[in-house]
Amino acid sequence: MGVPFLDLKAQYRSIKPEIDEAIASVVGDCAFALGKYVLAFEQDFAAYCETKHCIAVNSGTSALHLAMLALGIAPGDEVITAANTFIATCEPISYQGATPVFVDLNEATDTLDPAKLKAAITPKTKLIVPVHLYGRPAEMDKINSIAAEAGIPVLEDAAQAHGARYKGRKTGSLGKLGCFSFYPGKNLGAYGEGGAVVTDSDDLAARMRRLRDHGSDKKYYHREVGYNYRMEGIQGAVLAVKLRHLDDWNAARRAHARRYRDLLADLPVKLPPEEDDCQSVYHLFVIGTEKRDELLKHLGEQGIGALIHYPVPVHRQQAYADLGLGEGSYPLTEKWADRILSLPMYAELSDAQIDEVCECIRGFFN
Numbered sequence: 001m002g003v004p005f006l007d008l009k010a011q012y013r014s015i016k017p018e019i020d021e022a023i024a025s026v027v028g029d030c031a032f033a034l035g036k037y038v039l040a041f042e043q044d045f046a047a048y049c050e051t052k053h054c055i056a057v058n059s060g061t062s063a064l065h066l067a068m069l070a071l072g073i074a075p076g077d078e079v080i081t082a083a084n085t086f087i088a089t090c091e092p093i094s095y096q097g098a099t100p101v102f103v104d105l106n107e108a109t110d111t112l113d114p115a116k117l118k119a120a121i122t123p124k125t126k127l128i129v130p131v132h133l134y135g136r137p138a139e140m141d142k143i144n145s146i147a148a149e150a151g152i153p154v155l156e157d158a159a160q161a162h163g164a165r166y167k168g169r170k171t172g173s174l175g176k177l178g179c180f181s182f183y184p185g186k187n188l189g190a191y192g193e194g195g196a197v198v199t200d201s202d203d204l205a206a207r208m209r210r211l212r213d214h215g216s217d218k219k220y221y222h223r224e225v226g227y228n229y230r231m232e233g234i235q236g237a238v239l240a241v242k243l244r245h246l247d248d249w250n251a252a253r254r255a256h257a258r259r260y261r262d263l264l265a266d267l268p269v270k271l272p273p274e275e276d277d278c279q280s281v282y283h284l285f286v287i288g289t290e291k292r293d294e295l296l297k298h299l300g301e302q303g304i305g306a307l308i309h310y311p312v313p314v315h316r317q318q319a320y321a322d323l324g325l326g327e328g329s330y331p332l333t334e335k336w337a338d339r340i341l342s343l344p345m346y347a348e349l350s351d352a353q354i355d356e357v358c359e360c361i362r363g364f365f366n
């Protein structure tokens with residue numbers, strides 16, 4: 001039969017009347033850029049993240065850039081981030097002329113290894129950006145305490161972790177600032193591009209609101225040179241509808257992860273880590289195997305959608321060749337990139353579909 005990697009149409013069908021009405025309202029009001037629908041979503045999302053402020057923007061990459069602008073990241077600065085992440089975590093560091101400094105992953109958590117963080121800090125370090133990769137919170141207590149000792153702020157890349165909890169607290173609220181992406185395939189996805197920064201800081205929030213809208217607090221009065229990073233009204237309205245369903249969708253993803261875990265337990269694959277006080281929202285369900293390429297091919301032949309997130313670590317990308325970080329610079333991340341495989345994961349996935357994926361994997365190993 002086959003199982004798609006992701007099925008956005010299934011989600012749309014499940015909420016069609018609400019979405020269609022929300023979009024019609026925006027068009028009826030012609031509230032296309034920022035406006036009341038975006039404002040309402042910002043209030044809802046700040047409350048959801050348990051933070052004081054939410055600044056909605058036009059992508060997750062813009063959110064990360066806006067946060068770094070507000071923090072004053074500048075040429076000559078170093079910004080520490082995880083070696084195993086999507087390139088968008090790193091690009092805004094480069095936009096500011098700062099230098100990305102990577103930290104290898106911890107094999108027990110698949111996130112930035114706090115034990116290697118201290119050694120990466122120099123007098124030039126201005127910011128630490130842990131990534132809640134695949135929806136699993138990074139080891140925030142250890143990262144925050146090392147950062148606090150060094151007097152360096154922490155910005156969470158929560159682009160894959162809407163609604164995840166770490167020791168009871170929401171991702172995005174654990175650092176000085178938290179950045180989210182609402183790219184359509186994310187756990188909370190727009191009908192187009194979108195992103196947001198959340199924070200408790202009044203000063204940073206005010207600066208980010210200004211910078212996302214041409215540096216103006218008041219229309220046509222510009223205090224500083226800013227950007228057009230405004231969120232579209234349609235995205236705000238769609239996201240406000242979808243936010244009401246997010247906890248149910250995340251619960252469904254977690255149930256799917258449990259089923260995958262049970263059905264794959266006796267097979268020679270590394271399963272994603274899971275602990276009670278570090279609750280992933282399973283943006284992706286990623287397994288590890290030395291036979292990754294063969295398994296990927298086998299799944300493809302059976303019509304099972306599987307992908308690699310990500311096949312080449314950021315420091316090994318051509319875009320970052322100038323950093324001169326050759327093979328072996330971050331050995332665990334490089335090994336990880338050769339073994340990982342993301343299985344189909346979305347709320348509307350059925351048990352029968354998960355069973356089919358697991359049968360196919362079992363067939364490969366037998």
Ligand SMILES: *Cc1c(COP(=O)(O)O)cnc(C)c1O
Binds near residue numbers: 085088089181182
């Ligand atoms: C998706 C993503 C981003 C970027 O978000 P866009 O909305 O695509 O710009 C940043 N970091 C991570 C980890 C992501 O997965």
